[in-house]
Amino acid sequence: MAIRIQEILDHLIEPVGRLSVTVDTLKSGDPSTEVKGIATTFMATHHVIQTAIDRGVNLLITHEGTFYHHHDQIEPLLSDSVYLAKQKLIEESGIAIFRFHDYWHRYRPDGIMTGLIQALDWTSYVTENRPAASLLRIPPMTVEELAGYLKSKLGISFVRAAGDLSMTCTRVGLLAGYRGGGGMAIPLFQKDGVDVIIAGEGPEWETPEYVRDAVHQGRKRAFIALGHAESEEPGMKYLAEMLKAKFPDLPVHFIAEKQVFQSI
Amino acid sequence: MAIRIQEILDHLIEPVGRLSVTVDTLKSGDPSTEVKGIATTFMATHHVIQTAIDRGVNLLITHEGTFYHHHDQIEPLLSDSVYLAKQKLIEESGIAIFRFHDYWHRYRPDGIMTGLIQALDWTSYVTENRPAASLLRIPPMTVEELAGYLKSKLGISFVRAAGDLSMTCTRVGLLAGYRGGGGMAIPLFQKDGVDVIIAGEGPEWETPEYVRDAVHQGRKRAFIALGHAESEEPGMKYLAEMLKAKFPDLPVHFIAEKQVFQSI
Numbered sequence: 001m002a003i004r005i006q007e008i009l010d011h012l013i014e015p016v017g018r019l020s021v022t023v024d025t026l027k028s029g030d031p032s033t034e035v036k037g038i039a040t041t042f043m044a045t046h047h048v049i050q051t052a053i054d055r056g057v058n059l060l061i062t063h064e065g066t067f068y069h070h071h072d073q074i075e076p077l078l079s080d081s082v083y084l085a086k087q088k089l090i091e092e093s094g095i096a097i098f099r100f101h102d103y104w105h106r107y108r109p110d111g112i113m114t115g116l117i118q119a120l121d122w123t124s125y126v127t128e129n130r131p132a133a134s135l136l137r138i139p140p141m142t143v144e145e146l147a148g149y150l151k152s153k154l155g156i157s158f159v160r161a162a163g164d165l166s167m168t169c170t171r172v173g174l175l176a177g178y179r180g181g182g183g184m185a186i187p188l189f190q191k192d193g194v195d196v197i198i199a200g201e202g203p204e205w206e207t208p209e210y211v212r213d214a215v216h217q218g219r220k221r222a223f224i225a226l227g228h229a230e231s232e233e234p235g236m237k238y239l240a241e242m243l244k245a246k247f248p249d250l251p252v253h254f255i256a257e258k259q260v261f262q263s264i
Numbered sequence: 265m266a267i268r269i270q271e272i273l274d275h276l277i278e279p280v281g282r283l284s285v286t287v288d289t290l291k292s293g294d295p296s297t298e299v300k301g302i303a304t305t306f307m308a309t310h311h312v313i314q315t316a317i318d319r320g321v322n323l324l325i326t327h328e329g330t331f332y333h334h335h336d337q338i339e340p341l342l343s344d345s346v347y348l349a350k351q352k353l354i355e356e357s358g359i360a361i362f363r364f365h366d367y368w369h370r371y372r373p374d375g376i377m378t379g380l381i382q383a384l385d386w387t388s389y390v391t392e393n394r395p396a397a398s399l400l401r402i403p404p405m406t407v408e409e410l411a412g413y414l415k416s417k418l419g420i421s422f423v424r425a426a427g428d429l430s431m432t433c434t435r436v437g438l439l440a441g442y443r444g445g446g447g448m449a450i451p452l453f454q455k456d457g458v459d460v461i462i463a464g465e466g467p468e469w470e471t472p473e474y475v476r477d478a479v480h481q482g483r484k485r486a487f488i489a490l491g492h493a494e495s496e497e498p499g500m501k502y503l504a505e506m507l508k509a510k511f512p513d514l515p516v517h518f519i520a521e522k523q524v525f526q527s528i
Contacts, residue, residue: 043469043473045473045476045477045480046476046477046480046481047476047477047480064469064473065469068446068450068469068470068471068473068474069446069447069470073447076447076450076451079454080450080453080454081454081481081483082453082454082474082477082478082481082483085481086477086481144528147528148528151528159528160525160526160528161525161526161528162524162525162526165526165528178467182332183333183337183340186332186340186341186344187340189344189346190344190345190346201467201468203334203442203465203492204465204491204492204493204524205307205328205329205332205492205493206332206333207332208524208525209307209309209328209332210332210346212309212310212311212524213309213311213346214346216309216310217310217345217349217350219345219346225525227468228467228468228469229468229469257476260426260468260472260473260476261424261425261468261472261489262424262425262426262429263422263423263424263527264408264411264412264415264422264423264424264425264429
């Protein structure tokens with residue numbers, strides 16, 4: 001029996017309930033179209049969209065916005081050649097692009113976090129899942145060893161680390177995406193006693209500078225920035241596995257991207 | 265003749281005129297105190313404050329906030345041991361800390377940008393200084409060579425680069441601090457035809473992802489993130505030189521910090 005795009009979206013939204021204010025809308029395509037294939041991705045880059053089309057996908061589920069802005073502010077791009085070429089590909093292919101950001105973060109536990117923790121093989125180390133952060137107690141290792149472990153598990157070429165790299169850590173605060181800012185991260189050190197915070201990204205003058213001061217004062221604290229995509233892509237891979245299990249007759253793909261940055 | 269702290273602040277503010285809304289206020293100390301010594305820095309870290317005190321400085325001029333937040337939101341930190349130890353040092357020493365952020369960026373050209381361009385030995389390559397960005401035409405080099413040049417001139421151990429590292433670039437858009445976001449950076453590619461943007465920091469899903477798409481479409485574009493402090497520290501060193509020339513009888517120091525992040 002044919003499955004329509006709207007049925008997939010309803011299924012995704014159902015555990016949370018419809019949000020009145022959200023960036024999670026269908027950005028292109030017709031919700032009444034029959035689903036031929038689904039792909040999930042961190043961000044619908046030009047390469048990802050083309051790959052999805054090549055694989056016969058007509059519903060692409062993206063975590064971040066397609067046009068380099070959290071709130072899809074496209075007016076400044078309307079005469080931009082990169083925007084125009086990408087928009088042309090989307091329109092001519094008829095591919096449906098659904099953003100799945102706010103809902104996925106509101107799953108309990110957060111779907112992005114579940115995927116990240118699974119990718120790190122740390123599920124059994126979780127001591128508490130909160131809406132925006134998870135607390136874990138991992139086998140003791142130095143911050144430098146931890147950085148190596150993260151790179152190896154996530155298949156990434158570098159992470160950025162602040163603080164004392166030689167200190168042994170075991171209590172971890174984990175925050176995916178743009179949650180590495182001071183407001184969310186710093187209280188985990190003081191109130192929850194974590195040794196190290198691992199986050200996607202955050203303003204550089206907040207948590208990293210707090211950690212610098214803490215270390216200068218003789219405290220053992222560290223901060224690792226994985227990268228935004230690096231911290232959230234596993235959660236979109238996990239989503240593909242979930243959809244595969246729920247809709248076994250539909251082709252479901254996860255489309256990865258390379259790290260957007262190289263460290264030189 | 266004794267120079268009071270207020271006279272230094274008045275001198276700094278004078279070219280811009282007093283702003284009614286600004287983060288640039290005297291955060292500690294008494295403006296009527298006689299100045300014994302001045303230091304400038306990117307951010308008043310615990311180490312920087314201690315170094316300033318050790319050098320007899322009683323007026324520390326910082327670009328970023330002291331407590332890991334652009335708007336000095338200290339309520340969440342009031343029971344934090346790192347905050348308390350730093351605050352104790354400030355209070356017991358009586359050191360005056362003045363934030364010089366908004367005014368310095370409103371100098372024409374922007375004082376932070378002037379210092380950065382001087383540190384890069386690029387003054388003669390500037391084609392246009394705008395309020396938030398400078399445009400330059402530099403001798404042709406690949407993005408990878410450019411990254412090496414930036415690291416060498418700024419004395420930093422790594423930069424992050426997105427795009428085609430092998431492309432030759434000559435037209436540069438330069439943005440200091442947290443101005444690497446799409447709203448400020450992306451139009452420089454399309455409207456001003458720059459090959460590469462060099463910025464402090466910015467959201468990872470904005471300009472870097474735009475550059476990724478552009479390169480996928482066969483366009484020659486690149487983005488280099490220097491780091492926030494790395495892009496603004498030279499502007500605070502330049503401020504120290506300016507103050508030294510204006511107040512030759514006062515000891516004026518510039519206090520550097522190590523890069524807050526290591527790339528691992």
